[in-house]
Amino acid sequence: MKRSSLILLSMLVVFTMFLAACGKTEEKNTATEQPKTESEKPKEEAPKKDVSLRVFSTFGGTDAAREAFQAAIDEFVSKNPNVKVENDTMSANDDGFRTKVNTDMTSGNEPDVLFYFVGADAQGFVDAGKVVPLNEILDADPEWKAGFSPAALENTRQKDGNIYAVPLTGxxxxxxxxxxxxxxxxxxxxxxxxxxxxxxxxxxxxxxxxxxxxxxxxxxxxxxxxxxxxxxxxxxxxxxxxxxxxxxxxxxxxxxxxxxxxxxxxxxxxxxxxxxxxxxxxxxxxxxxxxxxxxxxxxxxxxxxxxxxxxxxxxxxxxxxxxxxxGFGSGFYLPKSTYDNADKKDAAIALLKHLTSPAVIEKIALANGGTPAAAGVEIKGKTQTATDGFAMxxxxxxxxxxxxxxxxxxxxxxxxxxxxxxxxxxxxxxxxxxxxxxxxxxxxx
Structure with a gap:
């Protein structure tokens, strides 16, 4: 009996030591696994700041591409719900639109994205530094740049050799x-x-x-x-x-x-x-x-x-x-006032790229019968007249x-x-x- 009691006592001692060891291990592990600090927690993406942009263009009045252009803006807004876009338009047949553009560009009322003529019409606000050269922005996004026909881009180049306006349709x-x-x-x-x-x-x-x-x-x-x-x-x-x-x-x-x-x-x-x-x-x-x-x-x-x-x-x-x-006598400009605005810059560039994507260019060209500025996009005329025009x-x-x-x-x-x-x-x-x-x-x- 004494032998059995000793054995039983020994087993109890070992079991107690085992439990104590386990407790220390758990304590050690618990001590090791400290609560994560705020910097260690996975960061939740902050909600994007609401942005309001104004686009001025001549896709107004009875312009054949008016609805297609509005649809392109609506598509961008649906994908970027934090961005509101005001579609400010006038008809190109209304000579007052030139006055409006020149007044806005010299009075601090620049739109955030401007669709306007290239060449002499734009020379004044180009020389005044009211719009930014797009060369570097184009080079920084090779896929976007490659979407344009080289001839179309070349046709919008100003006298100083810079591209300030990216074309849509010719x-x-x-x-x-x-x-x-x-x-x-x-x-x-x-x-x-x-x-x-x-x-x-x-x-x-x-x-x-x-x-x-x-x-x-x-x-x-x-x-x-x-x-x-x-x-x-x-x-x-x-x-x-x-x-x-x-x-x-x-x-x-x-x-x-x-x-x-x-x-x-x-x-x-x-x-x-x-x-x-x-x-x-x-x-x-x-x-x-x-x-x-x-x-x-x-x-x-x-x-x-x-x-x-x-x-x-x-x-x-x-x-x-x-x-x-x-030719390609007009295009989208990025005013410097928008480019310098940290809250608007990225959204405006994203809108600019969307409005000149091959898919949008094709839709606008189908609507207005213009020559697409996108590389590889071939438009067959919706009518025989349009087909005759492309052939001419x-x-x-x-x-x-x-x-x-x-x-x-x-x-x-x-x-x-x-x-x-x-x-x-x-x-x-x-x-x-x-x-x-x-x-x-x-x-x-």
């Missing part, structure tokens, strides 16, 4: 022609000057407007007549190095067609929108317009019977007959930026005012161009 301009009106009046399409003159004479006598165009907002008239007369080189020289004599020839040709009854009787009072309405309603046989105009024409008899041609070369003109106006641009011997991107706004206003003065015989082409040249020289000083 454009082409041409002579839009109602084939049915020509066929009904036994006229050949105006592929040369004589056919154009015959069409003007015939149609004006029948009470049909041959060429829908206003005198004041005569942008497309000036560009096409001068390109026809002076060719690409003379057209693109602007007025900086003197007056190309062929520019006088272009203005003289405007008067020649005016005397034949080419323009609407109220050309002195209508604007571009009204001229477009005349064509879109089948009241005019021709109009000088851009690719964007097609979206505004709703009459199937007009849409289904329209083609677009290069403006023909006038006698003695230096053009080839296949020169066109076109593809076969052009030269694609040239509009004259108003090469001269100061005040100079171009003088050229515009000169159209009515010349066609009505109040001024000679030489007088108008001399006045414009003096204004251009004064602006360059």
């Amino acid at each position: 454009f082409y301009e041409g002579l839009f022609v109602n084939k049915k009106i020509f066929a009904d009046n036994n006229l050949e399409l105006p592929t040369d000057w004589d056919k154009l003159k015959k069409a003007v004479e015939t149609l004006s006598k029948k009470g049909i407007i041959p060429l829908a165009a206003p005198f004041d907002q005569s942008h497309y008239v000036i560009e096409h007549f001068i390109l026809s007369a002076a060719g690409a080189k003379g057209h693109n020289s602007g007025l900086l190095d003197g007056i190309d004599p062929n520019w006088e020839k272009g203005y003289a040709a405007m008067k020649e067609l005016y005397d034949l009854g080419a323009f609407p009787k109220d050309a002195a009072t209508i604007d571009l929108s009204m001229a477009s309405n005349y064509y879109g309603e089948g009241k005019a046989a021709m109009i000088l317009e851009g690719s964007w105009a097609m979206g505004n024409w709703k009459d199937p008899n007009v849409i289904d019977n329209t083609t677009v041609l290069p403006f023909p070369v006038m006698p003695g003109g230096a053009g080839t007959g296949k020169d066109i106006i076109g 641009a593809a076969s052009a011997s030269s694609v040239n930026n509009p004259i108003d991107s090469m001269v100061a706004p005040e100079t171009f206003s003088t050229l515009r005012a000169g159209v009515q003065a010349v066609v009505t015989g109040k001024k000679s082409p030489a007088d108008v161009l001399k006045e414009a040249k003096e204004i251009e020289d004064a602006n360059k000083k």
Whole structure:
């Protein structure tokens, strides 16, 4: 019994020591595993700060891409619920939008993202440092940069070599022609000057407007007549190095067609929108317009019977007959005031990248018939007219930026005012161009 008691006692002692050891181990482990400090806890991502951005663009009024542009903004906001975007728009046919942009950019009321022209129109706020070069931002995001057509990016480069505006869609301009009106009046399409003159004479006598165009907002008239007369080189020289004599020839040709009854009787009072309405309603046989105009024409008899041609070369003109106006004349700017704002900078750049992504570019191009700025995106025209327009641009011997991107706004206003003065015989082409040249020289000083 004593032996058994000793054994039992020994076992109890060992068991007690084991329990004590376990307790010390647990105590040691407990002491080792101290509560985690705040810095050691997994960090919860802070909610993104609410940001409000204002985008100003010309996707307003009756612009064909208005809804597609709004949809692109809505898509961005849905993916970034902390960002509110005000879509501030005006129509490009309203000359007041230039005044608004220039006023906003010089008065401290800059938008956070600006869609506007490149070239001379932007030179003032570019020189004033109101927008930031996008070269480094593009280089820092190779995927974004590679999404653009190199030619499109190059077309937006300013004189100092920097890219301040990233393009969305390009454009082409041409002579839009109602084939049915020509066929009904036994006229050949105006592929040369004589056919154009015959069409003007015939149609004006029948009470049909041959060429829908206003005198004041005569942008497309000036560009096409001068390109026809002076060719690409003379057209693109602007007025900086003197007056190309062929520019006088272009203005003289405007008067020649005016005397034949080419323009609407109220050309002195209508604007571009009204001229477009005349064509879109089948009241005019021709109009000088851009690719964007097609979206505004709703009459199937007009849409289904329209083609677009290069403006023909006038006698003695230096053009080839296949020169066109076109390019990538506008894009999105990032104002410096937004770039320097820590709360807005990243959101604005993210919006900029979204609005110029290949997917959005394709949707805008489908809506407005423009040339996509995205690499590898091919757009087939929604209508035969759009297809004809793309074919015209593809076969052009030269694609040239509009004259108003090469001269100061005040100079171009003088050229515009000169159209009515010349066609009505109040001024000679030489007088108008001399006045414009003096204004251009004064602006360059």
